Amino acid sequence: MKLTSFLKEIDYNKEELTYLIDEAIRFKQLKKDKVLHNYLTGLNIALIFEKASTRTRAAFTVAAQDLGMNATYLGASEIQLGKKESVVDTAKVLGSMFDGIEYRGFSQEALEDLARYSGVPVWNGLTDQWHPTQMLADFMTLKEHFGKLEGLHLVYAGDGRNNVANSLLVTAAILGVDITILSPESLQPEQAVIDLAHKHNTGSKIKITSDTAAVKGADAIYTDVWVSMGEEVDFKERIDLLFPYQVNQALLDKTENPNTVVLHCLPAFHDTKTAIGLEIYEKYGYESLEVTDDVFQNHADIIFQEAENRMHTIKAVLYHSLKD
Structure with missing residues (x-):
């Protein structure tokens, strides 16, 4: 090539x-x-x-x-x-x-x-x-872990309009990996991105939804920070909007799949051990945002494997x- x-x-x-x-x-x-x-x-x-x-x-x-x-x-x-x-x-x-x-x-x-x-x-x-180079690392990690990409179901939970969600949607479609974007309606991908995914689809089942029941059967749940670098938003409003999509044990239980893995492109707000994490806790009372610390630690091996990749x-x- x-x-x-x-x-x-x-x-x-x-x-x-x-x-x-x-x-x-x-x-x-x-x-x-x-x-x-x-x-x-x-x-x-x-x-x-x-x-x-x-x-x-x-x-x-x-x-x-x-x-x-x-x-x-x-x-x-x-x-x-x-x-x-x-x-x-x-x-x-x-x-x-x-x-x-x-x-x-x-x-x-x-x-x-x-x-x-x-x-x-x-x-x-x-x-x-x-964010294309991130995508190669993500799908490499999935291939290493599962031994294949075909037949996998990946769910992205969070802000469905950011660069990571855009890239996951399109890359999964190209590779034929089933992809669900799980976001509130106001933060779902732009139609142009959805159209691009369908145009390059090689067999992926594509779903855009706000219903957390869509994680059922997921092989992997992927999340990212709720506010991207340089984005100017009402932070409290964004947190309240996305909190139902936090990757926590309750969401993992909905997969009904004990082998579901969690991916994150990092950095992650999973505790208060950073200046920003501590500020969020002191201001809003949240110890974690897009992923809880217990879930992060339980899946830390594959998350840091993803980072190395x-x-x-x-x-x-x-x-x-x-x-x-």
Whole structure:
């Protein structure tokens, strides 16, 4: 397969996404066995971060270094992207110096302009609309755990309009995994995203609902933070709206499946051991938000496996974008 940029999930079909997941599993084994795989020695990539990150920054950095590349971090305060210099001009400058560019920020349009004008592969580390590298890690984790993707039923519970929900809906459809978006009606996916999922569907049963009974039989329940970075909302109003969709033991019991696993892309507000978590508790009295601490701890192994897999899947993307 020929890979260049990875801007959104529909850039690749089922066979190509499956190939990347399998390649990530292969790279994971190489790293576990401490087998050097510095296949891209001498190349350089730029990492643009308009939004803060732990997993995405670490994953791209380590993946690049393992492949023998140099990775240069460019934070929001260190470049003039769209401020003193247009995205197009920045793309041309960076494209002349680097072999590839990662972008984690707000605008999908800015990402696509980087790809259009840089002349080098560009990878989406997250935008307000899509989060494709996260999807590879998520479905890799499911494949590792269940030994397959076909026949699985994935339920996303929470804000159904954010980038993770958009990406899960479309990626599951491409891969033929049954997907349910469980959200209050006011936070369900936009029709354009639903239409995109149906357009690229290879056999997935797609359901959008506000009824928590829809978790019955789920193999995995996925959740995410209730307010995305940069989103300006009434926080208390959002909490009250989404609290019925909290991933707690009562919701898990509704699956009637003792083997249901819980996934989370992190960070998670499952306790009060962060400054924000403590502030939420002191202000609103909630010890946890999208997932309770007992459920989080019971499924911590697979959640942190999912986090590690960000690096292996990103490595597969980088390698197959740049190997030629």
